[in-house]
Amino acid sequence: MSDKSQKQIPSGTWIHGKWTGRRWRVRGCLGVGANGVVYAVDRDDGLPGAMKVCAGAGQVAFEWSLLERVKGARSPFPAPQQIDDSDHPLAQYFYVMERVGGKSLDQVWSGLTPADRQRVLLDIVAGLVQLHETGYAFCDVKAQNILVDVSDDMRVRFVDAGGVTPFGKAVRQFTPTSDGAFWGVCERRACAQYDLVGVALMALLLDVKPPANLSSQSQEQRRAWLNKAIVQAPGACWQSILQKVLRGSVTDATTFAMLLHSIPLPKDPERPDWSARLMWGSLASATLSTACAWALYLRLI
Amino acid sequence: MSKEATIRQILVITDGCSNIGPDPVDAARRAYGRGIVVNVIGIVGDGEAAQKGYEEAQSIADAGGGMCRIVQPADISATAQMMTHQTMQMTLQQVVNQELMSVMGKTTEDLPPTERSRVMQVVEKLEEEVALQLVVALDMSASMRDKIPTVREAVRDLSLSLQVRTGSLAVAVLSFPGKGEEMTKLVQPFSDKVDVAALESALVARGGTPTGPAIDYAVSLIIERRGEVDGFDGPRRDFA
Numbered sequence: 001m002s003d004k005s006q007k008q009i010p011s012g013t014w015i016h017g018k019w020t021g022r023r024w025r026v027r028g029c030l031g032v033g034a035n036g037v038v039y040a041v042d043r044d045d046g047l048p049g050a051m052k053v054c055a056g057a058g059q060v061a062f063e064w065s066l067l068e069r070v071k072g073a074r075s076p077f078p079a080p081q082q083i084d085d086s087d088h089p090l091a092q093y094f095y096v097m098e099r100v101g102g103k104s105l106d107q108v109w110s111g112l113t114p115a116d117r118q119r120v121l122l123d124i125v126a127g128l129v130q131l132h133e134t135g136y137a138f139c140d141v142k143a144q145n146i147l148v149d150v151s152d153d154m155r156v157r158f159v160d161a162g163g164v165t166p167f168g169k170a171v172r173q174f175t176p177t178s179d180g181a182f183w184g185v186c187e188r189r190a191c192a193q194y195d196l197v198g199v200a201l202m203a204l205l206l207d208v209k210p211p212a213n214l215s216s217q218s219q220e221q222r223r224a225w226l227n228k229a230i231v232q233a234p235g236a237c238w239q240s241i242l243q244k245v246l247r248g249s250v251t252d253a254t255t256f257a258m259l260l261h262s263i264p265l266p267k268d269p270e271r272p273d274w275s276a277r278l279m280w281g282s283l284a285s286a287t288l289s290t291a292c293a294w295a296l297y298l299r300l301i
Numbered sequence: 302m303s304k305e306a307t308i309r310q311i312l313v314i315t316d317g318c319s320n321i322g323p324d325p326v327d328a329a330r331r332a333y334g335r336g337i338v339v340n341v342i343g344i345v346g347d348g349e350a351a352q353k354g355y356e357e358a359q360s361i362a363d364a365g366g367g368m369c370r371i372v373q374p375a376d377i378s379a380t381a382q383m384m385t386h387q388t389m390q391m392t393l394q395q396v397v398n399q400e401l402m403s404v405m406g407k408t409t410e411d412l413p414p415t416e417r418s419r420v421m422q423v424v425e426k427l428e429e430e431v432a433l434q435l436v437v438a439l440d441m442s443a444s445m446r447d448k449i450p451t452v453r454e455a456v457r458d459l460s461l462s463l464q465v466r467t468g469s470l471a472v473a474v475l476s477f478p479g480k481g482e483e484m485t486k487l488v489q490p491f492s493d494k495v496d497v498a499a500l501e502s503a504l505v506a507r508g509g510t511p512t513g514p515a516i517d518y519a520v521s522l523i524i525e526r527r528g529e530v531d532g533f534d535g536p537r538r539d540f541a
């Protein structure tokens with residue numbers, strides 16, 4: 001177990017892998033979690049990566065095996081690169097994975113336009129479609145575990161595969177507010193629906209703050225709050241879809257994605273959509289051609 | 302896996318220092334000697350007494366081979382499930398390590414990292430399938446009064462996590478102190494889920510903090526259930 005005050009590897013340090021013979025140069029810390037520390041690293045051949053260091057060899061090997069099981073060209077999770085040990089006291093056991101760009105969803109959400117939010121939600125669900133095809137559920141859906149790259153067309157990726165669980169098995173790692181069982185909505189068992197409920201709860205709670213005494217409430221009270229919150233949530237048009245998910249009538253990611261896809265993207269004030277542009281463009285060119293006609297008629301040109 | 306491998310744990314949820322009966326650290330050591338892991342969740346308080354409570358909580362967990370976390374009431378629920386999961390994993394890893402040692406003369410750490418993943422997959426599978434006996438011991442001393450609803454929901458929530466495992470679950474709940482002069486009270490005997498109604502009616506905060514007697518009582522419940530008193534029995538033997 002690592003705690004947040006633990007010492008970190010200084011930037012510039014080379015970590016020598018004992019088993020692979022590779023070396024990685026530490027460029028900085030990407031994040032500290034309950035299970036370990038993640039560093040930005042460059043491999044000796046220049047390949048960028050993210051190095052996760054945990055206190056125990058077991059935890060490292062376990063997370064590695066999860067990444068291996070859900071990998072694939074379109075996997076929402078970072079691709080695994082190498083697992084290794086080193087003699088560095090702060091990197092005894094580690095694995096290296098693809099470095100993912102962007103910031104976590106909780107950091108960027110407030111700055112997103114309604115249309116971008118909808119696009120991001122759709123991408124998250126699309127990521128789940130990919131993941132669920134492998135027979136695994138994410139289980140630890142939360143805004144901190146979803147990175148959104150605003151500079152790269154809102155590309156959405158998942159981090160922290162620690163909660164990934166085969167369908168049908170008990171969920172081991174979750175966050176209460178994104179956990180359907182905590183809210184009395186579903187069982188705490190890994191399945192597609194568990195993840196979808198997690199996304200719906202996350203989306204709702206990004207906009208509405210849960211009551212302070214949530215932990216002392218019974219499941220019935222929590223559910224009642226949820227039902228109220230969802231109708232009162234600030235007018236996003238996907239609210240009715242979230243409602244369906246939380247009622248349990250959407251059980252696979254593809255259906256969720258189709259529902260999200262079917263609502264028209266809200267119009268962003270600062271970015272008029274193409275139909276408006278077409279209209280103004282046509283008007284402008286109509287005006288221009290009329291002007292040209294007059295000019296021709298009057299033999300001005 | 303043999304007939305039915307069982308993991309045995311005690312989870313103590315407390316907000317203070319014990320002040321009645323035998324030393325809880327000794328009680329935890331006795332429990333661990335019988336293959337029962339003792340985990341402790343300490344609830345954050347303030348002042349010097351709280352500090353003493355934290356130290357005792359840590360010592361109980363150390364002696365009981367378990368984990369200790371000091372948390373806000375709102376985090377009891379998530380912490381309880383995380384600790385149960387991690388200590389089950391720890392116990393199973395020890396078991397698997399011993400097995401590796403006897404078969405190959407190697408520890409997990411001696412294996413190449415890619416092979417360790419396979420060992421951990423075995424641990425993952427065992428964790429899902431192993432039977433779990435859990436006694437939750439709830440501190441119901443006077444200072445716990447306003448935390449009762451949160452603790453009750455946390456216990457119910459923990460049960461939701463454990464009920465969906467493939468392996469069987471036997472969970473008992475006791476509170477300390479008990480009624481009148483009694484040190485402990487059985488809120489619910491071993492059952493395959495938490496009885497919420499029993500929890501609702503039985504949790505009343507009063508009196509001091511007999512943590513040691515509570516741990517001893519939890520151990521006796523587990524041993525009674527095992528049907529035989531067979532002295533020092535680490536988790537190892539169940540898996541042989």
Ligand SMILES: Nc1ncnc2c1ncn2[C@@H]1O[C@H](COP(=O)(O)OP(=O)(O)OP(=O)(O)O)[C@@H](O)[C@H]1O
Pocket residue numbers: 030031032033034035036037038050052078097098099100101104144145159160161162
């Ligand atoms: N592949 C990656 N690329 C870029 N950043 C990453 C990557 N993996 C993790 N991070 C960053 O590091 C942080 C901690 O990583 P991670 O969530 O895996 O740790 P953890 O110990 O499992 O955390 P948690 O407390 O969520 O369980 C993440 O929140 C993320 O910001």
